[in-house]
Amino acid sequence: MADTAHTGPMTSHDHDGGTRRDFLSIAATAVAGIGAACAAWPLVSSMNPARDTLSAGAPVDIDISKVQPGQQIIMLWRSRPIFIVNRTPAMQAIVKADKDAGQLRDPNSDNNQQPPYAKNVFRSVKPEYLVLVGICTHLGCIPEFVPQPGGTLGPSWEGGYFCPCHGSRYDLSGRVFQGVPAPYNLPVPPYHFVSGTMIRVGENPSNSTFDFNSIEQI
Amino acid sequence: MAAPQTQSKLVRWIDRRLPIFTFLDHELNEYPTPKNLNYWWNFGSLAGIMLTIMIVTGIFLAMEYTPNTNLAFDSVERIMRAVNYGWLIRYIHMNGASFFFIVTYIHIFRGLYYGSYKEPRELLWMLGVVILLCMMATAFMGYVLPWGQMSYWGATVITNLFSAIPLVGNDIVTWLWGGFSVDNPTLNRFYALHYLLPFVILGVVGLHLMALHTHGSNNPLGIDRKGPQDSIPFHPYYTVKDMFGLAVFLIVFAVFVFYFPNALADPQNYIRANPLQTPPEIVPEWYFLPFYAMLRSVPDILFIKAKLAGVIAMFGSIGLLFILPWLDTSPVRSARFRPIYKWVFWLLVIDVLALGMVGAHRPEGMWIVIGRVGTLYYFFHFLILFPLIGIFERPLPLPTSISAAVTKGGGKLAGASAPMEKP
Amino acid sequence: MRRLALVLVGAGLLLAPAAYAQDETAPALPRPGWSFDGPFGTFDRAALQRGFQVYSEVCSNCHSMNLLAYDDLGPDGPGGGLGYTEDEVKAIAAQKQVTDGPNDQGDMFQRPARPSDHFVPPFPNDQANRAAHNGALPPDLSLIVKERAGGLGAMPWLASGPDYVYGILTGFKNPPTGEKMPDNSYYNVDFPGHHIAMPPPLSADVVTYSDGTKATVPQEAHDVVTFLAWAAEPTMEERKRTGAKVLIFLLVLAGILYAAKRKIWADVH
Numbered sequence: 001m002a003d004t005a006h007t008g009p010m011t012s013h014d015h016d017g018g019t020r021r022d023f024l025s026i027a028a029t030a031v032a033g034i035g036a037a038c039a040a041w042p043l044v045s046s047m048n049p050a051r052d053t054l055s056a057g058a059p060v061d062i063d064i065s066k067v068q069p070g071q072q073i074i075m076l077w078r079s080r081p082i083f084i085v086n087r088t089p090a091m092q093a094i095v096k097a098d099k100d101a102g103q104l105r106d107p108n109s110d111n112n113q114q115p116p117y118a119k120n121v122f123r124s125v126k127p128e129y130l131v132l133v134g135i136c137t138h139l140g141c142i143p144e145f146v147p148q149p150g151g152t153l154g155p156s157w158e159g160g161y162f163c164p165c166h167g168s169r170y171d172l173s174g175r176v177f178q179g180v181p182a183p184y185n186l187p188v189p190p191y192h193f194v195s196g197t198m199i200r201v202g203e204n205p206s207n208s209t210f211d212f213n214s215i216e217q218i
Numbered sequence: 219m220a221a222p223q224t225q226s227k228l229v230r231w232i233d234r235r236l237p238i239f240t241f242l243d244h245e246l247n248e249y250p251t252p253k254n255l256n257y258w259w260n261f262g263s264l265a266g267i268m269l270t271i272m273i274v275t276g277i278f279l280a281m282e283y284t285p286n287t288n289l290a291f292d293s294v295e296r297i298m299r300a301v302n303y304g305w306l307i308r309y310i311h312m313n314g315a316s317f318f319f320i321v322t323y324i325h326i327f328r329g330l331y332y333g334s335y336k337e338p339r340e341l342l343w344m345l346g347v348v349i350l351l352c353m354m355a356t357a358f359m360g361y362v363l364p365w366g367q368m369s370y371w372g373a374t375v376i377t378n379l380f381s382a383i384p385l386v387g388n389d390i391v392t393w394l395w396g397g398f399s400v401d402n403p404t405l406n407r408f409y410a411l412h413y414l415l416p417f418v419i420l421g422v423v424g425l426h427l428m429a430l431h432t433h434g435s436n437n438p439l440g441i442d443r444k445g446p447q448d449s450i451p452f453h454p455y456y457t458v459k460d461m462f463g464l465a466v467f468l469i470v471f472a473v474f475v476f477y478f479p480n481a482l483a484d485p486q487n488y489i490r491a492n493p494l495q496t497p498p499e500i501v502p503e504w505y506f507l508p509f510y511a512m513l514r515s516v517p518d519i520l521f522i523k524a525k526l527a528g529v530i531a532m533f534g535s536i537g538l539l540f541i542l543p544w545l546d547t548s549p550v551r552s553a554r555f556r557p558i559y560k561w562v563f564w565l566l567v568i569d570v571l572a573l574g575m576v577g578a579h580r581p582e583g584m585w586i587v588i589g590r591v592g593t594l595y596y597f598f599h600f601l602i603l604f605p606l607i608g609i610f611e612r613p614l615p616l617p618t619s620i621s622a623a624v625t626k627g628g629g630k631l632a633g634a635s636a637p638m639e640k641p
Numbered sequence: 642m643r644r645l646a647l648v649l650v651g652a653g654l655l656l657a658p659a660a661y662a663q664d665e666t667a668p669a670l671p672r673p674g675w676s677f678d679g680p681f682g683t684f685d686r687a688a689l690q691r692g693f694q695v696y697s698e699v700c701s702n703c704h705s706m707n708l709l710a711y712d713d714l715g716p717d718g719p720g721g722g723l724g725y726t727e728d729e730v731k732a733i734a735a736q737k738q739v740t741d742g743p744n745d746q747g748d749m750f751q752r753p754a755r756p757s758d759h760f761v762p763p764f765p766n767d768q769a770n771r772a773a774h775n776g777a778l779p780p781d782l783s784l785i786v787k788e789r790a791g792g793l794g795a796m797p798w799l800a801s802g803p804d805y806v807y808g809i810l811t812g813f814k815n816p817p818t819g820e821k822m823p824d825n826s827y828y829n830v831d832f833p834g835h836h837i838a839m840p841p842p843l844s845a846d847v848v849t850y851s852d853g854t855k856a857t858v859p860q861e862a863h864d865v866v867t868f869l870a871w872a873a874e875p876t877m878e879e880r881k882r883t884g885a886k887v888l889i890f891l892l893v894l895a896g897i898l899y900a901a902k903r904k905i906w907a908d909v910h
Contacts, residue, residue, distance in 0.1 A: 024897065025454075028901045031897055034890075035890060042302070043274065043275075043278050045303050046282075046301050046302050048302055050282075051301075051717065052296065052710065052757070055710065055717065056757050058712075058755070058756065058757055253909055295783070295784070305876040305879075450909060458898065458901050458902045458906075461898050462898040462899050462901075462902045468891050469892065472887050476880055476884025476887060478796060479794045480787065480792050480793060480794040480795045481795045481796050483792070485787060485790070485791065485795075
């Protein structure tokens with residue numbers, strides 16, 4: 001190979017014997033690029049919830065036989081507080097009468113904040129038991145359960161929830177009032193009764209495929 | 219990548235304010251590299267890539283790891299079992315440490331053979347030794363993190379070494395431990411430092427590359443570039459060659475990661491650390507074995523106790539690498555033209571491998587003898603042979619230039635013993 | 642010279658693993674061969690289920706397996722678990738009681754295990770386990786086959802952890818005449834030192850296999866060791882499958898890059 005034929009080395013723009021070399025360069029770059037993307041995928045995927053995290057998010061069975069009428073218990077599901085209220089007949093009557101419907105933002109639960117089997121005035125499967133995700137839809141505080149009518153919330157207060165952080169109010173079905181910062185009703189998680197005294201939170205009844213991730217605002 | 223003048227307006231806009239494109243163009247396209255580099259020159263870039271792989275996998279492991287003595291072992295097993303692809307990231311990181319050392323050791327031995335440490339590359343070499351020291355510290359601390367039996371007891375043995383320092387030794391050890399033994403404070407600080415050091419290494423690698431680019435790479439003939447006929451631009455010649463070398467290297471790496479992931483590991487590190495039960499053998503990872511052998515080989519010398527003497531020998535073995543450029547008196551760089559040194563070099567390789575085997579065995583019987591001979595030879599090689607060979611050896615005549623050697627029918631000059639190797 | 646260098650590097654790589662298999666006094670372990678050996682090895686699912694049965698009915702009375710959760714056995718488990726359905730997993734879990742709490746009265750209470758719970762250990766802590774076994778602690782079995790001998794995923798010519806555990810389980814013999822056995826120890830040909838604190842756990846038909854396989858001691862040992870290997874590394878099959886894809890990809894890439902390199906360098910040679 002005569003040294004004098006070249007005044008300098010080949011640069012990447014030299015098209016001497018070009019097409020095959022360019023094809024190889026393109027092929028090499030493309031395959032290497034695919035390799036890099038495939039190598040990045042496991043790293044990205046590792047940040048998704050791990051198997052044990054997903055497993056810990058499994059449905060929770062809650063024994064409701066010990067909840068007294070008019071009382072609320074709080075249990076955890078997926079690290080979130082779940083309110084379970086045993087509504088007395090008086091409370092159920094208040095809900096049924098729905099006197100304050102005109103003052104609610106979303107009295108018919110049109111927004112997607114509950115499974116279809118809880119889209120009723122009671123926002124529950126059975127009128128006696130209310131199951132809610134206890135996170136205010138404003139900025140995430142846990143609202144206080146204020147079941148007694150009247151009191152410090154005023155003479156027209158019929159019972160429900162009051163959020164201490166910024167004053168949002170919800171009724172005895174978790175529906176949000178107008179004129180408060182919270183935009184949506186309290187969410188209802190997927191749940192069903194496995195027996196008369198046991199609720200399974202986190203699992204739909206067999207005829208429903210409601211996806212809790214689809215709600216508007218946790 | 220062409221000169222910025224032919225690039226888009228956006229590139230020119232950026233380049234005028236932060237000349238990164240001009241910089242890359244200069245360092246890749248214009249940067250003259252000897253045209254005769256062989257595949258032993260691939261190992262520097264492989265080391266850089268391994269550093270990147272270790273940092274990336276390390277960061278994703280750090281997202282799942284817990285540095286607490288009660289939780290560390292379980293958090294690593296959780297990564298292996300529950301985290302998506304956790305087993306893959308962990309095995310890559312674990313075997314990556316071994317492969318990082320393999321390529322680095324080969325890179326070092328390349329430098330020793332071809333005289334890459336000689337003028338004007340002394341500082342380049344010394345920066346490399348700094349990188350090696352940082353790598354060893356990083357690897358040592360990283361091995362403690364899974365909190366297995368070897369993690370705990372290896373940490374105990376090596377931190378206890380510092381008690382050999384006269385007067386302040388015990389205080390230093392307590393300070394290192396943060397307590398009365400290797401325990402939670404030790405684990406936490408090792409985690410912090412293990413995360414930090416790779417970025418220190420990254421910085422020193424930057425300096426290493428700056429020093430390299432000042433005079434360019436050495437080459438197998440050990441003679442300087444005389445002009446443009448001796449060199450080719452780094453891109454595309456050495457970029458494609460490095461990529462090919464990387465692909466071959468990754469094949470070997472993948473075979474270990476996917477089929478023999480625990481071949482280079484100690485099974486005992488899958489046992490949770492138990493401070494009340496010393497394992498029958500305490501063995502460091504393979505890349506520390508030669509140094510471990512030196513540590514255990516040295517007996518009492520004069521008034522210095524064996525423990526301190528061993529520590530001095532172990533650290534001294536790396537310390538003397540710093541002064542290597544001045545220990546070698548040869549006027550010629552490459553072992554290709556050094557008929558005596560060419561063979562003596564292999565004695566060092568065999569010595570290091572033998573010391574490795576010594577380190578893996580209990581110090582009894584013939585292993586003690588081999589260990590002592592091996593340690594002695596190591597120091598003899600560098601402190602005695604290096605200076606003497608350079609003085610008494612008659613080097614072969616060097617070729618006139620790189621391109622002359624390359625073009626004259628395969629470089630078969632008078633006395634040149636190795637034909638021009640296919641790059 | 643180059644060849645010598647390559648040979649030495651290769652030798653170094655191959656010798657390095659031998660650093661750990663160095664106990665010269667270890668007896669020669671049996672090498673029965675396992676379904677998960679080799680680059681295309683998989684776990685024999687029937688053996689896994691039989692092995693789990695042996696673990697549950699025999700070993701779990703003394704040995705914990707803390708790193709496994711019940712739903713690892715089911716469809717959400719690594720590699721699809723052992724092939725049990727979700728309901729079977731719930732039933733397996735519910736057989737054990739877990740301490741939970743405190744409840745609203747501040748008391749701890751017992752409840753049936755859920756699939757997300759880890760395997761319930763036989764004793765609440767190591768001290769209780771030791772007290773029940775004359776001071777000896779039956780080790781947790783989650784990683785036992787990775788901890789012993791050559792472990793798992795090491796060089797195939799070395800005796801592996803599964804070989805070791807199989808050797809122990811089938812190695813109980815009468816001590817040779819005149820051998821002095823310390824209290825509470827049993828003679829085992831494959832245990833280093835031969836005096837093991839564990840009484841022989843397996844005997845013919847100590848379990849009744851639901852699939853009708855004859856429950857000889859070697860069969861039980863083979864099945865339980867297969868299960869233990871899965872327990873130590875449930876992702877092994879995924880690892881080997883992914884490895885095949887990665888290697889094929891890399892071989893193709895190396896081929897393309899070699900061709901590109903030769904072409905680009907053609908004018909320099």
